[in-house]
Amino acid sequence: MPNDRAGITQRMAAWLSKHGVAKNHKIIIGVSGGNDSMVLAECLLRCDHSIAIAHVNYQLRGEESEGDAQHVRAWCTSNSVHLHEMRAEMAGHSEGIQAEARRIRYGWFAELQTQLQSTPESPVYVATAHHADDQAETVLLHLLRSSDPMSLSGMPPVSPTQKLLRPFLDESRQELEQWAAQWKLAPREDSSNGKPDYLRNRLRHEVLPLLESLRPGAARHLARTAERFQPLAESSRQAVDDALNRCGLEQNGAFELNLKAWSAEPLRLEILHRLSRRFNVSAKATQEISVLTHDGIESGARFQSSTCTVIRDKQHLRWTSSHSPSS
Numbered sequence: 001m002p003n004d005r006a007g008i009t010q011r012m013a014a015w016l017s018k019h020g021v022a023k024n025h026k027i028i029i030g031v032s033g034g035n036d037s038m039v040l041a042e043c044l045l046r047c048d049h050s051i052a053i054a055h056v057n058y059q060l061r062g063e064e065s066e067g068d069a070q071h072v073r074a075w076c077t078s079n080s081v082h083l084h085e086m087r088a089e090m091a092g093h094s095e096g097i098q099a100e101a102r103r104i105r106y107g108w109f110a111e112l113q114t115q116l117q118s119t120p121e122s123p124v125y126v127a128t129a130h131h132a133d134d135q136a137e138t139v140l141l142h143l144l145r146s147s148d149p150m151s152l153s154g155m156p157p158v159s160p161t162q163k164l165l166r167p168f169l170d171e172s173r174q175e176l177e178q179w180a181a182q183w184k185l186a187p188r189e190d191s192s193n194g195k196p197d198y199l200r201n202r203l204r205h206e207v208l209p210l211l212e213s214l215r216p217g218a219a220r221h222l223a224r225t226a227e228r229f230q231p232l233a234e235s236s237r238q239a240v241d242d243a244l245n246r247c248g249l250e251q252n253g254a255f256e257l258n259l260k261a262w263s264a265e266p267l268r269l270e271i272l273h274r275l276s277r278r279f280n281v282s283a284k285a286t287q288e289i290s291v292l293t294h295d296g297i298e299s300g301a302r303f304q305s306s307t308c309t310v311i312r313d314k315q316h317l318r319w320t321s322s323h324s325p326s327s
Contacts, residue, residue, distance in 0.1 A: 008039075008171070008179055009046045015167045016047070019158050026050050026124045027165065028084070028112055030105065031075075033068035033188040036129035038075065039176045040168060042183050044127070045079055052082045054112060054126075056105050058090055060097070061190075068188045075185075084112055098198065106162075113163065127165040130155055133173040136222035137203045144199070147273065147283030153233035154226030169227070172220060240270045247271070255279075257317040259293055279308035279319055292317055 021027070027044060031037040031053045044051050055072045057065050069085065076083040088104050090097065113124040135154045142151040157166050168176065180187050211218035247261035248271075255275060262268050269290070276286040289303045292312045303310040311318045 008175075009043055011171075012043050012167055013047050015157075016049070019165070021125060021165065023047075023049055025122065026052065026116055028052050028054050028109060028116070028124065028126045030054050030056075030109065030126065030128050031072050032056075032190065033071045034190055035180050035185075035187040036131055036168065036173070036176050038185045038187045039179050039183070040127060040129040041075065041081070042185060043179070045081065052084060052112075052116070054084045054086070054109060056086045056088050056101075056108065058088045058101055058104075060090065064190075068190075071186075071188050098200075110162070123163055125163045125165050127167060129168055129176075130166045131168040131171045131173055131176060132223035133204070133208065133219045135169050135226055136208060136219035137200055139222045139226050140203050140207060141200060147286075150233040150236055152226065153229040154223070156230055157227075169223060236267075236270075240267050240274050243267050244271055244274060248275075253321060255319040257319070259315045259317060262293070275319055279310075279321060281305055281308050289317075 016022075027049060029037065029041050029044060029051055031041050032055070041051070041053060053072060053076050055069060057069045059065055073083060073085075075081075086108050088101070090100060090104075092100075109126045113126060117124045138154045139152055142148075142154070155166055155169065157169050158164070208219055215221070243265045247265055248255055248257045255278070257271075257275070262271060265271060272286050272290055272293075273283065275281075276283065276289065281289070285303070285305060289310050291297070292301055292303060292310060297312050299313050301312040305322070307322050309320050309322060311320075
């Protein structure tokens with residue numbers, strides 16, 4: 001297909017060039033059959049890029065799921081694009097359906113990347129169709145759920161380790177719907193997206209429309225704030241790592257925090273949260289651990305959980321895993 005010089009394809013070509021993705025680099029596109037992923041597939045095809053499609057059928061919606069798969073097959077056939085299909089067996093793990101599906105999906109994507117990469121010099125990328133509205137929802141989810149302020153950076157446009165691309169983070173859902181109509185893609189609609197069972201769906205259908213009514217452009221503003229926050233978050237994570245190395249010592253899986261050095265660090269609360277994550281302690285419990293750092297706390301005072309023991313020893317806090325021989 002010849003290059004399509006429509007606005008979104010121009011932006012896509014510029015985005016790929018900016019991030020060092022050449023036309024001969026294979027891109028596996030995760031396509032559900034829905035609006036956003038169909039537009040992504042069509043857009044990359046119109047950019048004359050080397051692509052393959054990956055579709056996962058979770059078999060959760062009966063004929064609707066089969067219809068999604070057939071729709072993706074039909075598009076691939078009509079455009080001579082290679083399709084990889086997976087029928088997932090959902091086990092109903094305690095992590096929840098959405099988290100389980102995500103784990104299955106990305107695990108399979110990684111397997112495909114390994115299979116399709118011919119040489120180390122020929123990277124195989126995975127592209128997903130997350131857009132500005134998805135990013136805004138992610139920021140709001142982290143505000144409500146996460147204790148890590150760095151998570152407000154949302155989803156990065158590129159995840160180098162996974163070779164994961166999110167080229168639509170500056171495109172809105174409405175814009176992608178307009179392109180789908182113009183290209184006559186007739187995307188499928190996932191009925192589960194309207195269910196109020198999931199917090200993300202309520203943010204999408206209730207909270208974001210309210211924010212847009214209060215301040216038009218709120219979703220895009222949140223997405224661009226996340227984009228600006230990403231390098232700041234990366235710098236902050238590095239600063240916490242450096243501070244941790246200055247005021248503590250790791251040995252045999254345990255960690256000894258020097259409280260005199262720690263008290264001089266401006267990011268000292270983040271240091272405690274970093275150690276808590278390392279030893280699988282919840283953010284709420286970190287507040288309890290912080291009490292052990294106060295003046296006047298006697299040696300021997302401790303925090304105990306199923307994963308970790310933290311003991312005050314004069315001017316040190318000793319962290320050990322509960323399964324560690326030294327605990």
